[in-house]
Amino acid sequence: MSTDKLDISLIREIQTLKEEGRSKPPERIIKAYIPPKGDLGPRYKMRGSDKEFIRLNSNSYLSLSNHPEVMAAADRATHDFGVGPGAVRFIDGTFIHHDLLEQTVAKFTGKPAAKIFNSAYTSNCGLALSISNKKTHWIGDQLNHNSIIRAMRISNIPSPNKGIFKHNDMDDLKRCLNEVSTKIERVVVIFDGIFSMRGDNAPIDKINAICQDYDSKFKDGVITVVDDSHGIGAYGDNGRGTPDYCHSSPDIIVGTFGKAFGVNGGFISASKTIIESVRQKADTYIYTNPLSVADCAAATTAINICAGEEGLGLLKNIKQRTKQFRDGLERLGKESIPGPHPVIPLMVRNTQKTCDMVQYLFENGVLVVGLTFPVVPKGDETIRFQINACHTSADIDYVIELLDKFE
Ligand SMILES: Cc1ncc(COP(=O)(O)O)c(C=O)c1O
Incomplete structure (x- = not known):
């Protein structure tokens, strides 16, 4: 047996992706982490280069990935319990670390219960398998x-x-709700909390109010779900995410430990009954090994840091640096999408210029991501900057200066 024939077809398919501009470039590889020193934040070294880079494309908003207590919690859990769970959750693969993380997430998100997954991606898929039936109608934001x-x-x-x-159009949400068949028993309205390519947020208060108006029309009601992967830990007065920012909580919150909390894994928090349904019906929870105890211990510690004084301090730094960066862009007359989230898009609106700018920043030691068609519509080409708590005032000044010098 050989895969030669399959290989030929796959090469053709990959070529098509390239021609359509949808293929991914080769991955850059980080080979070293250099801790902050003086007035400079952390730097990274990349394979193939001796340069030191500032990372302005990391989702680790609170910079907890390298926090000594978070790393120590992971070390301790590994030392005491080993590196892998040995089985899925329902076959004695559940350790105290899984249970504690679920309790911590429920409390942090203000919901009665939570379940953890290997990622937010598998959390969303698991949720769909748990709460949907043939008489369910799903409504989502276009982005x-x-x-x-x-x-x-x-x-x-x-x-x-x-x-x-x-996107974020409440009249159009009403149109979607008006179009739901009367035979439907259950409606799920689902949306990102923060739209990661733009940094803007879903108006959860408005969405909840609209859905409430339609709730009595359906046997099981209208259920609102936010995936707050980019908001949780990094947004709102207390870092509780987009519900915190909007002062309104949807019925179900999905999130990740892989962004502001700096670890890995995902979660769903909701009522006890929804979470029991997830435990019984979510294949992406049931038939796969859970997170390691190290990940769980690290995530629990990260959430506890976020919930305390230190977390508020980190959040304050993100806000200050975000403002500094935004003020800098404004001074340079650059276009962005306004908002307080640490995702800051620089609207370049030209594919070649976007690629040139990303390359120029790379050559000057700055890692960013360029978003071009078809990831964003033609004309919306963007460079996405992401501010983290570890960035210093000097780091931000350096990047703004570079942008100023770009011809
Ligand atoms: C809204 C949203 N959901 C889910 C994910 C995936 O998160 P995870 O890496 O935990 O699967 C992301 C991140 O890319 C995201 O932006």
Whole structure:
């Protein structure tokens, strides 16, 4: 047996992706982490270069990945319990670390219960498998993350049971709700908390109010779900995410430990009954080994830091640096999408210029991501900057100066 014939077809398919501009470039590889020193934040070394880089494309908003207490918690858990769980959750793969993390997440998100997953991606897919039936209708924002789109696809609904509303357009959300068949028993309205390519947030208070108006029309009501992967820990007065910012909590919160909390893994928090349904029905929870105890201990410690004084201090630094960066862009007359989130898009609106700027920043020791068609619509080409708590005032000044010098 050989895969020669398959290889030929796959090469053709990959070539098509390239021609459509949808293929991914080769991955850059980080070979060293250099801790902060003096007035400079941490730096990274990349394979193939001796230069030191500032990372302005990391989701680790609170910079907890390298926090000594978070790392020590992971070390301790590994030392005491080993590196892997040895089985899935329902076959004695559940350790005290899993249980404690679930309790911590429930409390942090203000919900009665929570379940943890290997990622937010698998959390969304698991949620879809848990709460959907043939009489469920799903409605989502047009800019929702790929994992939500995938979750809607695997939710097993007949194809008409789906509506997409224009990004953050509440009239269009109402249109979608008005179009739901009277035979439907359950409606799920699902949206990103923070839209990661833009840094803007879903108006959860408005969405909740609209959905409330339609709730009595359906046997099981209208359920609101936020995937707050980019908001949780990094947004709102207390870092509790987009619900905190909007002063309004949806019925179900999905999130990740892999961004502001600096670790890995995902979660769903909701009522005890929804979470029991997840435990019984979410294949991406049931039939896969859980997170390691190290990940769980690290995530629990990270959340506790975020919930305390230190977390508020880190949040304050993110806000200050975000403002500094935004003020700098404004001084240079650069266009962005306004908002207080640490995702700051620089609207370049030209593919070649976006690629040139990303390369120029790389050559000057700055890691950023350029977003071009088809990731964003033609004309919306963007460079995404992400501010982390570890960035210093000098780091931000350096990047703004570079942008100023770009021809
Ligand atoms: C809204 C949203 N959901 C899910 C994910 C995936 O998170 P994870 O890496 O935990 O699967 C991301 C991150 O890319 C995201 O932005």
